[in-house]
Amino acid sequence: MEWWLIILVIFGSLVVLMLSGLPVAFSFLLINIGGALFFLGGGAGLGQLILNIRDALTSFSLLPVPLFIFMGEVMFQSRMGFYVIDTADKWLGRLPGRLGLLTVGSATLFSTMSGSTMATTAMLGAILVPEMEKRGYKKAMTIGPVVGSGGLAMLIPPSALGVLLAALAQVSVGKLLIAGIMPGLLIAFFYASYIILRCWLQPSVAPAYEVPPTPLSRKVIDTVRYVLPCGFIIFLVIGVIFLGIATPSEAAALGSVGMVILAAFYRRLSWDIMKKSILGAVRITVMTFMIIVGSMTFSQILAFSGASAGLIEVVTGLAVTPIMILIAMQLVLMFLGCFMDNLSMVMIALPIYLPLIAVLGFNPLWFVLLMLINMEMANTTPPFGLLLFVMKGVAPAGTTMGDIYRAAIPFLVCDAIAMAIIIVYPQLALWLPGIM
Numbered sequence: 435m436e437w438w439l440i441i442l443v444i445f446g447s448l449v450v451l452m453l454s455g456l457p458v459a460f461s462f463l464l465i466n467i468g469g470a471l472f473f474l475g476g477g478a479g480l481g482q483l484i485l486n487i488r489d490a491l492t493s494f495s496l497l498p499v500p501l502f503i504f505m506g507e508v509m510f511q512s513r514m515g516f517y518v519i520d521t522a523d524k525w526l527g528r529l530p531g532r533l534g535l536l537t538v539g540s541a542t543l544f545s546t547m548s549g550s551t552m553a554t555t556a557m558l559g560a561i562l563v564p565e566m567e568k569r570g571y572k573k574a575m576t577i578g579p580v581v582g583s584g585g586l587a588m589l590i591p592p593s594a595l596g597v598l599l600a601a602l603a604q605v606s607v608g609k610l611l612i613a614g615i616m617p618g619l620l621i622a623f624f625y626a627s628y629i630i631l632r633c634w635l636q637p638s639v640a641p642a643y644e645v646p647p648t649p650l651s652r653k654v655i656d657t658v659r660y661v662l663p664c665g666f667i668i669f670l671v672i673g674v675i676f677l678g679i680a681t682p683s684e685a686a687a688l689g690s691v692g693m694v695i696l697a698a699f700y701r702r703l704s705w706d707i708m709k710k711s712i713l714g715a716v717r718i719t720v721m722t723f724m725i726i727v728g729s730m731t732f733s734q735i736l737a738f739s740g741a742s743a744g745l746i747e748v749v750t751g752l753a754v755t756p757i758m759i760l761i762a763m764q765l766v767l768m769f770l771g772c773f774m775d776n777l778s779m780v781m782i783a784l785p786i787y788l789p790l791i792a793v794l795g796f797n798p799l800w801f802v803l804l805m806l807i808n809m810e811m812a813n814t815t816p817p818f819g820l821l822l823f824v825m826k827g828v829a830p831a832g833t834t835m836g837d838i839y840r841a842a843i844p845f846l847v848c849d850a851i852a853m854a855i856i857i858v859y860p861q862l863a864l865w866l867p868g869i870m
Contacts, residue, residue: 437744444469444741462781469735487727494683495601500719501686502592506548507711508693512702515544515557517660524648524656531633531640533566534579535626541583542622545590546668547693551813555584555821559828567830572639573837575629581825581838582625582845585810590618592671592689595776596806597682598722602784603802607682608675609867613803616862617852624848663699667692676870722777749790756794763787764808764853771812771819779812799867800860804853811849814842
């Protein structure tokens with residue numbers, strides 16, 4: 435069978451299964467079973483499928499995934515973020531769009547303590563959106579900063595999806611996590627710049643209001659009490675990885691323990707909160723691990739069937755530069771992000787992209803980071819971005835999905851600009867991992 439016909443049959447069957455309403459993970463599992471029977475030698479192929487499942491789920495490099503997700507769940511369920519937001523609010527003064535800037539700053543800080551974009555978005559939406567509505571902010575400035583900034587948890591470590599991508603692409607987990615810091619901060623800078631510029635040009639979207647003065651001593655005391663302990667969590671996760679003191683798995687364990695201790699210190703920890711945090715982490719981890727199982731076998735089926743080799747031969751024979759192929763790959767991911775969640779995108783694209791990257795000679799760490807930025811964009815890409823629906827769940831009554839879509843688009847533009855800069859200047863992402 436020709437390689438192009440194999441790809442057509444595999445992806446055509448996959449689309450039919452997904453359109454039938456079958457969950458993505460199970461759709462891939464059925465495709466993998468059929469591919470194992472047909473391309474991997476019948477019964478021997480099924481045996482190989484089982485070995486793949488065992489090998490995929492017993493990889494030590496995946497241990498940080500449930501721990502990072504658990505950190506985010508504890509922070510969300512205990513609502514510790516309220517103290518940090520309140521403290522940051524006292525320092526902002528009367529800047530244009532101050533509550534939007536507060537959202538971006540808080541999300542950036544929370545991203546260093548949470549591996550869950552959903553937890554960050556839900557917490558910021560529940561706390562800040564009602565306050566912005568009360569101050570007369572328009573929906574573009576109440577919803578947009580929350581939806582955009584919530585995705586920063588996917589880039590700034592600890593990132594559960596970053597660990598997953600690193601494990602699947604077989605690049606250093608620690609280096610990929612550290613590589614996400616500079617792009618994450620760059621995107622946060624673009625978000626803040628857009629908010630200030632928009633509010634300066636169009637003051638009606640975020641009306642100024644009188645801010646009660648806060649004594650400097652109170653600001654300093656609250657910073658020491660609520661913000662500095664968060665810095666300790668940041669060091670336990672990011673600092674120990676960067677300094678080479680601990681592996682990502684050990685850092686994830688340290689961060690989880692530190693987050694539980696911090697919640698107890700603030701008297702925000704209870705058995706009910708622990709139960710909800712554990713169940714939430716288990717639910718997301720199981721879904722993630724199902725994706726891993728499907729992706730590992732899917733890659734092997736494409737390789738054994740000759741589909742990967744045929745595709746590589748065609749792509750490398752095109753009369754275009756490698757950078758144009760790279761841009762085309764990112765555009766395909768952006769298109770997929772309009773209709774799929776980021777885990778589904780990983781399952782479909784990574785088995786095809788990785789062999790191409792090896793042939794084109796791109797740095798795999800840099801390329802996986804670009805994919806991670808694309809995954810972050812997919813969370814807020816209309817019409818089916820996951821964070822758009824999380825936002826709908828916590829938005830005030832009367833908010834439509836159209837309102838959320840329109841508010842998210844300027845922040846997607848900021849993401850795209852940041853990605854273009856990192857494509858042109860790869861050292862922005864590779865500098866920190868290079869000095870680890």
